[in-house]
Amino acid sequence: MLTESEPHYRQPLLRTPFHERARALSQVDSFIPWAGYTTVDVFSFVEQEYFAIRNASTLYDLTPMVKYRIAGRDALRYLNRLMTRDIGKLKVGRVAYSVWCNDGGHLIDDGTVFHLSDTEYRLCTGERQLDWLLDSALGFELQIGEVTDETAALAVQGPTSCAVLRNMGLAGVERLRPFELAQFALPAGIAADAQVMVSRTGFTGDLGYELWMRPEDAEAVWDALMEAGRYCAIRPIGSRALNMARIEAGFVLPNVDFVSGERTLRAGTERSPIELGLGWLVDLNKGHYTGRRALLEEQRRGPRRRLVGLDIEGNKPAHNALLYADKAGRRQIGSVSSATWSPTCKRNIALAMVDVPHIKAGSTVWAEIYLNRELVWERRMARAQVVERPFFAPERRRACPPADY
Amino acid sequence: MSGAPVAKADYDCIVIGGGHNGLVCAAYLARSGRSVLVLEAANQVGGAAITREFTPGFKVSACAHLLHLMPGSLIKDLGLDARGLRLAAAHMPTTAIAPDSPPLPIDVQNPTPLAARSGADAAALPAYHARLRRLAEALYPVLDTAPPRLGSDSWHDRGAWLRIGWRIRRLGRSDMRELLRIGGMCVQDLLDEHFETPLLKGALGFDAVLGTNAGPRSPGSVFPLLYRMAAEVQGGSALAQPVGGLGAVSDALARAALAAGAAIRTGATVERIMVHDDRAAGVILKSGEQLSAKHVISNADPKTTFLQLLGGEYLDTGFVRRIAHLRARGVTAKLHLALNRLPQFTGLPHSALAGRLLLAPSLQYVERAFNHAKYREFSPAPIVEVTVPTVNDASLAPAGRHVLSAVVQYAPYELAGGWQRERARFAQLVIDALERCAPGLRDSVEAVELLSPRDIEREFRISGGHWHHAELALDQFFIVRPVPGAAQYRTPIGGLYLCGAGCHPGGGVMGIAGRNAARALLREAA
Numbered sequence: 001m002l003t004e005s006e007p008h009y010r011q012p013l014l015r016t017p018f019h020e021r022a023r024a025l026s027q028v029d030s031f032i033p034w035a036g037y038t039t040v041d042v043f044s045f046v047e048q049e050y051f052a053i054r055n056a057s058t059l060y061d062l063t064p065m066v067k068y069r070i071a072g073r074d075a076l077r078y079l080n081r082l083m084t085r086d087i088g089k090l091k092v093g094r095v096a097y098s099v100w101c102n103d104g105g106h107l108i109d110d111g112t113v114f115h116l117s118d119t120e121y122r123l124c125t126g127e128r129q130l131d132w133l134l135d136s137a138l139g140f141e142l143q144i145g146e147v148t149d150e151t152a153a154l155a156v157q158g159p160t161s162c163a164v165l166r167n168m169g170l171a172g173v174e175r176l177r178p179f180e181l182a183q184f185a186l187p188a189g190i191a192a193d194a195q196v197m198v199s200r201t202g203f204t205g206d207l208g209y210e211l212w213m214r215p216e217d218a219e220a221v222w223d224a225l226m227e228a229g230r231y232c233a234i235r236p237i238g239s240r241a242l243n244m245a246r247i248e249a250g251f252v253l254p255n256v257d258f259v260s261g262e263r264t265l266r267a268g269t270e271r272s273p274i275e276l277g278l279g280w281l282v283d284l285n286k287g288h289y290t291g292r293r294a295l296l297e298e299q300r301r302g303p304r305r306r307l308v309g310l311d312i313e314g315n316k317p318a319h320n321a322l323l324y325a326d327k328a329g330r331r332q333i334g335s336v337s338s339a340t341w342s343p344t345c346k347r348n349i350a351l352a353m354v355d356v357p358h359i360k361a362g363s364t365v366w367a368e369i370y371l372n373r374e375l376v377w378e379r380r381m382a383r384a385q386v387v388e389r390p391f392f393a394p395e396r397r398r399a400c401p402p403a404d405y
Numbered sequence: 406m407s408g409a410p411v412a413k414a415d416y417d418c419i420v421i422g423g424g425h426n427g428l429v430c431a432a433y434l435a436r437s438g439r440s441v442l443v444l445e446a447a448n449q450v451g452g453a454a455i456t457r458e459f460t461p462g463f464k465v466s467a468c469a470h471l472l473h474l475m476p477g478s479l480i481k482d483l484g485l486d487a488r489g490l491r492l493a494a495a496h497m498p499t500t501a502i503a504p505d506s507p508p509l510p511i512d513v514q515n516p517t518p519l520a521a522r523s524g525a526d527a528a529a530l531p532a533y534h535a536r537l538r539r540l541a542e543a544l545y546p547v548l549d550t551a552p553p554r555l556g557s558d559s560w561h562d563r564g565a566w567l568r569i570g571w572r573i574r575r576l577g578r579s580d581m582r583e584l585l586r587i588g589g590m591c592v593q594d595l596l597d598e599h600f601e602t603p604l605l606k607g608a609l610g611f612d613a614v615l616g617t618n619a620g621p622r623s624p625g626s627v628f629p630l631l632y633r634m635a636a637e638v639q640g641g642s643a644l645a646q647p648v649g650g651l652g653a654v655s656d657a658l659a660r661a662a663l664a665a666g667a668a669i670r671t672g673a674t675v676e677r678i679m680v681h682d683d684r685a686a687g688v689i690l691k692s693g694e695q696l697s698a699k700h701v702i703s704n705a706d707p708k709t710t711f712l713q714l715l716g717g718e719y720l721d722t723g724f725v726r727r728i729a730h731l732r733a734r735g736v737t738a739k740l741h742l743a744l745n746r747l748p749q750f751t752g753l754p755h756s757a758l759a760g761r762l763l764l765a766p767s768l769q770y771v772e773r774a775f776n777h778a779k780y781r782e783f784s785p786a787p788i789v790e791v792t793v794p795t796v797n798d799a800s801l802a803p804a805g806r807h808v809l810s811a812v813v814q815y816a817p818y819e820l821a822g823g824w825q826r827e828r829a830r831f832a833q834l835v836i837d838a839l840e841r842c843a844p845g846l847r848d849s850v851e852a853v854e855l856l857s858p859r860d861i862e863r864e865f866r867i868s869g870g871h872w873h874h875a876e877l878a879l880d881q882f883f884i885v886r887p888v889p890g891a892a893q894y895r896t897p898i899g900g901l902y903l904c905g906a907g908c909h910p911g912g913g914v915m916g917i918a919g920r921n922a923a924r925a926l927l928r929e930a931a
Contacts, residue, residue: 081718103723103890135726139717288683290721293897 013038016063017152017218025236032239035127035148037064040238047343049241053204054344057158057234059225060242062210063218066128067151071120072142079113079121082136084273084295086286090115095179095199099273099281100132105294106261106270108132109254110278112201114181122147126254132262136290152218156225157208157245159394160232162402165198165209167228173209174401176200190224191217203242205249207396232405247340247351250309250389252276257307257337257351272298275353277307277389305334306359309389310350312367313382317341318350321367325358327381329368333358336367342391349391350384361388414697416442418926419688421675421714422704422866422905424452428658429919430702430904432483435665437927442696443667444688446674446866449652450659452704453865453872454914456652460852462803463743466651467856468865468872470739470792470810471497471761473644474636474915475654476549483661490647490657493797497644498760500753501608502791504841506766507752509604523602533599540584541634543572548635548910551921552884552892561928589879592630593621593768603767611765611788615812616872616913618736620775621768625879632877636915644761646797651914658916678703678714678901685901688714700900700926704919706867706874707731707887707907713868715898724897727888732881733907735858735870736778738816740789740835742809743802743852748793750843759796764789764842778815783831787838788814806851811835818858818870828855874907883909894918894925902926 014037016022027044039061043049052058070079079087085098092115099110111125123133133144156165165173169187176182181199194217202208213221226234243253252258261270272295273282282295312318323334334354342349350367358365363386371378396402418434420427423445435441449455453468472492480486501509510518513534520527546568553565573581587595592613596606610621613630620626637643647653659669674691678701687697703710707728711717717725750762765771765788774784790812795802802808813835820827832855840847858870867874875887884892887907894902904922906912 077718082722103721132722135729136717136722138725138729139712288719290723293683293721 014149016061017215018061018063018154018222021219021222022061022236030238034239035064035066039064040236042238042240043236046238046240046244049235049237050244050343052233052235052237053158053206053241053245055159056232057156057160057164057229058237058241059222059234060155060157060237062153062155063151064148065124065153066126066146067148067153068123068125068130068133069120069145069147070123070133070142072140073119074140074142075119075121078137078140078142080286081140081289082133083113084282084289084291086283087113087121088286092117093181095181095201097281099278101273101291101295102261103291103294104261104270105272105291105298106264107258107273107276107278108260108262110252114199127260129262150215152213152215154211154213154218154221154225155202155208156211157202157204157206159207159396159405160229160234161208163404164225164229164232164234167231168224170196170198173198176209177400178398186213186217186221187224190220196221203249203251204245205251205390205392205397206245206394207399207402243338244340244342247338247349248342248344248390248392250351250391252278252307252351253338271353274298274303275305275307303356303359305353305355307337308352308354308359309387309391310336310352310365310367310384311387312348312350312369312384314369314380315341315348316369316371316380316382317348318367318369318382318384321350321369323352323354323384324366324368324381327366327383329366329381333365345391347391351389354386359386361386414687414699416440416696416698418442418700418702419444419696419698420702420704420904421678421688421710422446422452423450423655423659423669423671424704424905425454425655425658425914425916426904426906426919426922427452427702427704428655428662429479429483429916430704430923431667431669432658432662432665433920433923434702434926435662435667437923441662441667442698443662443669444673444675444690444696445669445671448672450669450671451652451655453861453867453912454651454655456650456801459741459854460743463741463806463808463852464650464801465741465794465808465810467741468739468861469651469914470794470812471644472647472651472654472914474633474913476915476917479916479920483658485654485657485661488657488660488664490653493646493648493794494759495643495645497646498757499608499644500757500760500762501604501766502750502753502762502764502842503604503766506604508750508757508762509602509608510757511605511608511763519602519605522604523600526600526602526605529599530605536580536583537631537634538638539576539580541631542638543576543580543584544631544635545638546572547883548632549917551894551925552886552909554893555884587627588631589625590627591622591624592626593772595627596621596768603769607765607767607771608763610768610771611763611790614771614775614788614814615790616737617878618732618734618778618876619878620772622772623775628879628882629877632882632911633913636910636913646792646794648798648800650794650798650801654914675714677716678710680715680719680898683719684899700902700930702902702904702922702926704905706733706869706871706905707891707903708733708868709866710903711896715901720897724888724890727890731887731907732876732878733869733871733874734818734876735861735867735872736815736817737872738813738831738858739856739861740809740811740813740832741854741856742811742836742850744807744809744846744849745851746805746849747796747807748809748839748843748846748849758793760792762791764791764838775815778817781817781819781821783817783820783827783834784815785834787816787835789835789839791839811839816857818862820857824857824859828857828860831855831857872906873912874905877911882911886911894922895929
């Protein structure tokens with residue numbers, strides 16, 4: 001653990017409870033910082049890891065996800081004041097994806113809300129924001145505390161993930177519907193008298209689960225999963241492969257597709273949930289919440305820009321490409337925030353912020369892509385079509401019970 | 406939330422709090438034909454501008470004790486003269502006192518006594534005063550108008566900016582430069598540039614820090630001085646004492662409101678502001694009674710209004726954060742003494758006793774007094790503004806007896822030992838400090854009342870016990886007072902308005918906030 005006596009710049013990144021396992025399997029020693037922890041970017045080859053997500057099963061360490069425990073009499077009232085979505089509709093034992101905004105109706109972050117009991121919720125999010133959560137709690141009766149390092153978390157994602165969990169001994173896990181959670185006793189061979197919480201959630205847009213456990217059980221669960229998934233060549237993955245899958249699934253990533261409205265410095269760079277295509281998370285009729293008045297005003301005024309999916313000609317990912325209304329590139333109408341070649345769709349896809357009126361599906365825009373031809377750079381204007389998201393949405397992600405494959 | 410027709414509201418406007426601003430607002434609203442109800446929690450109207458008995462037979466203006474900022478136009482508009490507002494004294498003199506020095510009258514018209522101490526100061530004072538007054542006059546429209554919004558397209562806002570800009574531009578190059586130069590300066594630097602007499606500088610600096618959580622070396626301390634002078638520009642009668650104390654002002658305002666058709670209920674404590682469909686819909690009283698209204702105007706301070714009466718859940722987090730961070734901790738206490746004879750200040754002519762006496766012997770003394778407030782201690786050598794209201798108005802005390810009313814700094818709201826325990830000790834310390842200027846005072850004291858900021862908070866229902874409801878400083882002034890998002894008397898909740906001292910231009914029994922709030926409401930509802 002960190003000690004007060006060490007200056008912060010001397011303090012190393014924290015290690016998750018899965019770190020020793022991950023280090024042993026890492027072939028390229030590629031670690032990146034994430035929310036104060038060191039985590040794997042790539043284990044071996046990003047393509048192999050990606051294909052394991054879509055064709056087999058994968059383990060991804062999401063312990064650094066920031067977790068807050070929100071409990072007390074006013075927990076629901078509080079979450080409804082914080083979030084754009086009506087959390088009152090979220091039953092105990094279910095999970096909801098939601099976003100929260102600042103006064104200007106600009107997105108601060110997104111995350112998942114786990115309804116654990118009548119008066120207790122867990123909020124999982126990418127970045128720390130206890131100050132905002134506490135300031136939002138003024139006048140409410142509840143406790144908010146960060147529990148990130150009290151809980152180890154592992155995503156098990158891929159078509160065979162349900163079978164792997166069953167193999168490991170989590171009987172009945174196949175009955176979990178999407179966005180449902182349940183507690184399972186860990187088989188005695190893994191850990192004595194220990195439980196694991198399983199939620200059918202994930203960031204891949206595929207069939208998959210997230211496992212939440214005590215840190216002391218982490219390595220045993222990892223080992224048991226690797227053993228139970230041996231038949232389908234289960235493998236751990238790093239953030240880079242996951243990023244390809246999440247773009248295919250059309251999910252937005254903080255600091256990539258948007259910057260928190262509380263962190264932006266330049267006017268006009270903040271983004272509303274409506275602009276990010278998350279209007280379906282915005283409930284304007286549930287009562288007051290932070291940003292509601294601004295979102296009402298935005299709805300009245302109509303959108304100025306919108307995050308859209310792009311299908312781009314050619315096979316060169318349009319990383320950071322500027323977008324134009326015309327091939328000559330005279331009028332810029334947006335830019336790409338996430339791009340990848342989608343191996344499953346066999347399409348060159350991207351997420352991009354585009355000005356009205358080019359946001360409609362079927363619109364044609366032009367992406368300025370730079371090509372590196374043996375260190376000779378060329379510019380190409382690639383035709384791109386605005387398309388519906390997600391790019392990839394297999395039926396199995398919703399099937400209940402899921403097939404074994 | 407439903408589209409069902411809403412039952413007819415009991416009133417067009419409910420004003421929470423019958424302080425002077427609430428009464429002014431009610432009077433203007435009622436005059437425009439609105440049905441208005443003023444709800445006052447105390448048993449008499451007036452808020453912090455009341456006269457009450459503090460010991461049997463002795464009455465005093467319990468919080469504010471001088472009238473000098475209320476614009477003549479407002480007094481005329483509401484016919485306060487005809488409604489019983491009479492002045493026991495106007496153009497009251499100011500005298501600097503000190504334990505080890507003869508009193509010094511602070512009088513621009515008559516620099517002779519000052520010349521006896523410093524010819525240079527006597528020569529500099531008229532020019533200093535004239536320049537500050539020119540700047541203050543240019544700033545007056547800033548005080549009088551509702552703050553315009555920045556970046557707004559409306560002609561109303563643009564017009565207000567133009568008027569302000571024009572007044573400042575018209576000052577001419579030299580004065581405009583001086584305004585920009587001194588606007589954010591500390592008052593000690595300004596006074597050091599002009600004067601050398603410590604007693605003079607202490608007294609002039611006193612008015613800059615009076616009622617603020619700042620010392621003469623605090624950045625921006627020139628600003629409250631300009632603000633005070635700007636308000637006095639339109640005050641007409643300068644420092645004045647109403648017959649019957651400041652309560653008489655409130656009584657006259659109440660009569661004006663009643664005459665215009667407003668209703669006033671005292672002893673009616675508002676517990677909550679009702680919200681329906683994101684609009685203020687009325688209030689719930691402590692008794693449980695519900696009163697509906699199309700508009701609710703709060704004379705309460707911003708923290709009380711938003712965090713207690715309304716509740717954060719109706720507001721955005723960023724706004725609540727700004728309100729919670731509003732600097733609103735009082736450092737000013739009020740001392741009331743019942744005296745069995747007229748106090749005898751050494752060397753002070755009787756005429757000076759009809760005015761106010763400032764115990765602030767030097768800027769160094771004031772700054773030292775302030776130091777303690779930073780560490781949750783009261784000043785061991787406090788600064789004091791003394792008046793003896795019975796000199797001008799014998800009706801306040803039994804025949805031959807007198808009342809001493811003093812404003813005392815620094816007495817921080819958050820006191821390390823707690824005011825319950827320290828109140829008597831601080832009162833004694835202030836009496837001892839005055840005793841050194843007025844030997845025999847201590848023995849003439851029959852009764853003592855000291856109101857700490859905690860007491861002011863409790864008695865006048867001002868969160869933090871700050872006279873101005875929120876610290877008066879450049880960062881809490883004009884377009885950002887009390888906070889962005891509520892600086893135009895409107896609030897994020899439709900139909901809910903602010904009209905108290907927490908709004909522009911602040912407190913000090915001025916009434917402009919109340920008038921501006923009424924105008925903002927009428928313009929919006931028109």
